Each structure stands twice: as C-alpha cells, then as structure tokens.
Amino acid sequence: MANLVDRADAAEQAAILRLENEIVTDSPLYRSGATDPRVSPPWFAELSGNPPPRILSGNDPRLPKMPAKPTLIDYFTYRFGPSQHLLQSARLAKKNGCSEKIIFACLLHDISVIGMLVPDHGYWGAQLIEPYVDEEVSWAVRYHQALRFFPDAEAGYEYPQTYIDWFGPDYQIDDYIKRDYEYARNHKWYMSSRQITVNDLYAFDPDVVVTIDEFVDLIGRHFRQPKEGLGFDNSPSAHMWRTIIRPTKFL
Ligand SMILES: [Fe+2]
Ligand SMILES: [Fe+2]
Numbered sequence: 001m002a003n004l005v006d007r008a009d010a011a012e013q014a015a016i017l018r019l020e021n022e023i024v025t026d027s028p029l030y031r032s033g034a035t036d037p038r039v040s041p042p043w044f045a046e047l048s049g050n051p052p053p054r055i056l057s058g059n060d061p062r063l064p065k066m067p068a069k070p071t072l073i074d075y076f077t078y079r080f081g082p083s084q085h086l087l088q089s090a091r092l093a094k095k096n097g098c099s100e101k102i103i104f105a106c107l108l109h110d111i112s113v114i115g116m117l118v119p120d121h122g123y124w125g126a127q128l129i130e131p132y133v134d135e136e137v138s139w140a141v142r143y144h145q146a147l148r149f150f151p152d153a154e155a156g157y158e159y160p161q162t163y164i165d166w167f168g169p170d171y172q173i174d175d176y177i178k179r180d181y182e183y184a185r186n187h188k189w190y191m192s193s194r195q196i197t198v199n200d201l202y203a204f205d206p207d208v209v210v211t212i213d214e215f216v217d218l219i220g221r222h223f224r225q226p227k228e229g230l231g232f233d234n235s236p237s238a239h240m241w242r243t244i245i246r247p248t249k250f251l
Helices: 004-015 042-048 072-078 084-095 100-108 111-115 121-132 135-147 161-167 175-185 190-199 212-222 238-245
Strands: none
Touching (some): 004 042, 072 212, 084 100, 084 111, 084 190, 084 212, 100 135, 100 190, 100 212, 121 135, 121 238, 135 175, 135 190, 175 190
C-alpha cells in the first residue's frame, strides 16, 4: 500500500498537465488566489528532473492555430472571449451619432477584459493598443476605467445600477481612480473618454447579435495593422500580443 508521501507525489504528478509529452507551464497570475502564489507550482520540481523534461514552449495545441501574421480581427476570431459587449457598445455609439474615432474607441474599450487581464483593464487595454491607434483613442480607453465611477449628468452619464449591484452601495473607489478621474476631467480629451462610458452597455441585449464584419472597414481606417503581423512587429506592446497568442509558452 502506498504511503502518504508516495500518494502526495502521485497527486502532484497528476496535477501536472502534459500535452504531447511536454509539460505545460502556467503563469503565477493564473494561479494567484486560487492557490497561494508563494508556493511553487507542481511543475516546478519537474524542471530539475533526470532526464530533464520537455516543456511546451510554442503553440498550445489546445488553442486554435493563429495565422503567421495575425491581424486584430484574427485575435477577435481565435483568442478573445465573447465580444458582444464591445460590438454592441460600438453599434450604440454609431446609433448615437458619435464620430468614427469614438465608435472605434468603444469597439476596443474593454479589449483587455476579453483578451488579457480584468484588473485595471482600462490601463492594460490602452497600453496594448497604444502603438497602433490614434493617441486620443488609447487615452480614452485608459481613462474610461476611472470615469465610469463618476456621473456626469450633462453628458448623460449616471452611475450604473449594475455597479451598485456588483460592488455594493458602500463601495469605496480607489485613490488612484479618484486621482486619474480628476486628471481626466480637466483634460482636452475628457469628452472622448466620457463618450465611452455613455455608450458602454451595462445591460446588453442577448437577442441582438452584432458581428465584427460590421466594423472591418472602420478597423481598417483606424488600426495600423503591422505588416509583420500583430505581435511580431517590435512595437512596445508586441510582447503582450504574443503572450495572448501563446499564453502557456515557457519563458
Ligand atoms: Fe470598461
Ligand atoms: Fe464596457
């Protein structure tokens, strides 16, 4: 009968994911919270094994294959989560007579939520798209995160009921959000970012289905698609796009 140590080792072994006989590693951020981030992941001890293991360091076979020179639309197609919130927000902005630039900003405003990271999504999203869009667009995406906590009756923006439901009526807004709101409120592009919050759909219609096809031309006019493929162009955020393509790549 296996002793306790053997059983613990077996459990650890079973917790290590292997695909095509390669160990699949994961990032601390995937685990943090679900497990104690200070504890090494099960696969860590395997690295010093004898013989040394093979480790997945390319495409994850569980994910759809990306084209060699991916476009923004390829990311929507192969990597991003459901994008109805973005598509419906962009359509609403169009219906409300917003400029193309604002419609485009609405289309990308939560890109980090559907493609990368949820906390501080405005900041991450802005950084991700910054090298490829008009400065005003990424600025608006960055600051919509702070503005959505502050009503502006004149602009037609009330504090969303869903935020009261989700965060509770006593929710304390972080100091850095207050600071960035103050900064944005007095900025020449304030209304661009405010327009994102006005057209942000807090309760979207499950019966309406908008497809990205509606915005292909708009993306063509407002997103500077790199000829090398998005992620392989050596821009300041190219590595972030590559990480979205291969989220389990080892090092
Ligand atoms: Fe947002
Ligand atoms: Fe949103």
